[in-house]
Amino acid sequence: MLDPGTKLGPYEIIAPLGAGGMGEVYRSRDTRLGREVAIKVLPVHLSANAEVRTRFEREARTISGLNHPNICTLFDVGREGETDYLVMELIEGETLAERLRRGPLSTPEVVRLGIQIADALDRAHRAGVIHRDLKPGNVMITRSGAKLMDFGLARATGMAGSPSGSGASMAGLTQSPTVAQALTAEGTLIGTFQYMSPEQLEGREADARSDIWALGCVLYEMTTGRRAFEGRSQASLIAAILEREPATLGEAPSSASAAGGPPQGLDRLVRACLAKDPEERLQTAHDAKLQLQWIAEGAGVSNIAGSTPAPVLAMAPAKRTGSRLAWGIAALALLATVGLFAWLWPLANAPHPAYRFRTEPLAGVVNYNWPRVSPDGRSLVFDAQDSSGTLRAWLRPMDQTLARPILGSEGLRRAYWSPDSREIAFVAGGKIMRLPVTGGTATVVCEAGAGADLSWGSRGFILMDISQTESLRVVPARGGELQPASRIERAAGEVGSAWPYFLPDGEHFLFLGNLNGRTGGNIRLGKLGSLDSKLLGTSDGRAEYAPGGWVIYLRGSTLLAQKLDLGAGKLTGQPLTIAERVSIGGSAGHFSISRTGVLAYSRGGGASDNTLLEADRTGKVIGGPLAAGMVFNPAISPDGRRLLFQKAATNLGEDDEIWVRDLGRGTQTKLTFARNPAKMPVWSPDNRRFACVVYPHDGAASLQVGSADGLGARDSIPVPDGKAPMLTQWTTAGDRLVLIAADFGGLYVSAPDSADQTLRPIAGLPKSLGQGKISPDGRWLAYTSAEGGGAPQVYVQSLSGTPGRWQISTAIGYLPSWTSGGKELVFEGEGAVMAVDIETRDGFHVGTPKRLFLLPLTAFQPDANTWTCTEDGQRFFLLVPPRASNSGEIEVVTDFGALVNRK
16 A cells, blocks of 8 residues: 555555555545546556556557546556556546445436446447446446546456456456445456456457447446346356346336336347347447437437436416516516527528538549448448559548558458448458458458358348349358348349348348349349348349438439338339439449438449550550450450450440450451340351350340351340350350350350250259360360359369369469460469469379469459450450549538438
């Protein structure tokens, strides 16, 4: 113990306040400022550990920045000789634990203090600080309201994470640095356990959701006067926390029960906080605060901001001689109130403006894509490449002009927010990953195959679209296996599902039903736990849910909003125009809206233009641009003289067409003219003809064969009705067209010059394969497959002789092509072109894949390739994104509600 008058730096000890496992607490005086403070002297066994002391000082600096009226302020950290100490705000009042000894609190007190505690937690969590020991003993009740103590200091001292539950460390967690305590820690072990979340008891790392659990325990105890979980021993208490549910607030004796019981919403909130699984729990303290405010409004609870009751306009009986004066004063007050109300009424009811601003391009960052607003509306995340060509997610807070890269998101497809706005989820390396927006090491959720697009719902599930010809999948955000979440409605002409988007309830979701060969698709409303869905309408791109019950979607490049009747499962009223010239980019739409009504979108009015260039085997560009616009699926002729490519329409109502470029003459010719999309061109081995897939707007898809000179009519080879084939090759022997038809299983071939052009399957192949190509000698098939839900890999399988199969890629691979007469395979993997030697003279032997060069633009759809190469493997033709993308300027509208209310 320190004697009164002892000096610790500029601080003078006045009197002891208490002591415990975490040290001794003293009332002290700051001799410089002349104010009284609380000083906590740390135990010697902590001060002696240099590593613990350094970490403590570092985290204390973070905590000192928590400037909030409901958080006890940490003023200083000091060391005097061998004594380490904290300097804290000295708070006059009593702890919530002391107040609860007199019984439960009234509903207005519970709600008022609960809002303040939740607001303090939210402030700390946003600063990256977790309390880890929230309980009534660490909440002070003062004249101004609640004050939270000991933010984050349990971990800072290296004691919070003790999984052993030793008496010393756990007892230390119960001692507050600024509250007088009994000098013994007897009984505090149980007190700490009673507010610990299941994951803490199981030895897992605590996060913000652990504080949410503790908040639920505190609210329960404030309302009922009883602890949510009790037991006669540590073992029985832990069992209760891990396995049992507490009685409802209405069933437990409480002061509120006399007045009809606590508000129903309060019980629902407490139960949401006390969900055993952190993923199923209420996710943020901010949401808890909002719900408490709603409960206060619904229950008619007033004065939630302070502890002093608001004055009530009522008059006590007065003597008759003074009544006229009293009534006169009251009348004047009433007139003044009415006048003030009449003056303020137009201002209060004037429509709030929806402000717009545009983000400025960042130096050294190109090809901005996919702006996504965080659910809380405070940040933007988008995908972009830096000057080295590295693609990753970037974070831009709304109140800042600069963005920063999210390290650990390299190689992602697109970024999607977590419900609490603290993490992003994305697909990289064939896996769904989750990563804090502060950066670091991403956590694997599950194997993802070739999928890319996600939605993370408030109930802790992630939806994913696998490909254009498959249904949606769902997986718990904490990890697991992908399971079916939708059904392909083939009767409606749909061939797959895409672009999932959760509604705020985390149960319903929007998605697109892909139509055969069409841009966009049917807007559908699905629900977790059922594969059925309801048709809402159609969109030329994605669809999202906007606050106020709106669905926003695209017509061409115009963003529309239409009301959703969720109960009836239909859109109502007329659509309203929200924005025009929205960048479509990959036939999806670059727009996003938060649950708070902040809308962001990229300008452009169409898909981003790319440039088609020639490069050597090292990726070095040769010559100038060969084509520009939204071009993809390049295919070089066997003789290397002409280049086929698919070009997206530039005008609304037009369709994709096939073009050919003569590399020697520098001329371009359009080969298809029908008002039906033509896709995925391939060359005949004699360089004279081409084949492609045509998707009529009405009717079945077909394979079409025509002259590469654009002369004469095209032959048509039918495809089974309702199927969505992907043409991959015209074999070297010239006798077969190879196509994948994933929705009706496997790889098929057709003889283009035979009288019998029926599609025939190649037997003995996995039905999950894609992108198949037969070797020049016809003996081997290279293909992509994501077997068992893992990352897509390139395989080779024998088509003749001894059966066999070999995995070619090692990490991830797709888009294989045979070169050098079948002695090499090139494929795309990890954002680069890879090459591997193949030897087939004596069996099948494969070498080690080697990276040739990084791709400027990776494949973004199974039927939209971004590169090709000559038959000798020496010349490559690549799509390159623009250095100054037309989607780089992001427009933000701050209030969607005001926008639609003006319409």
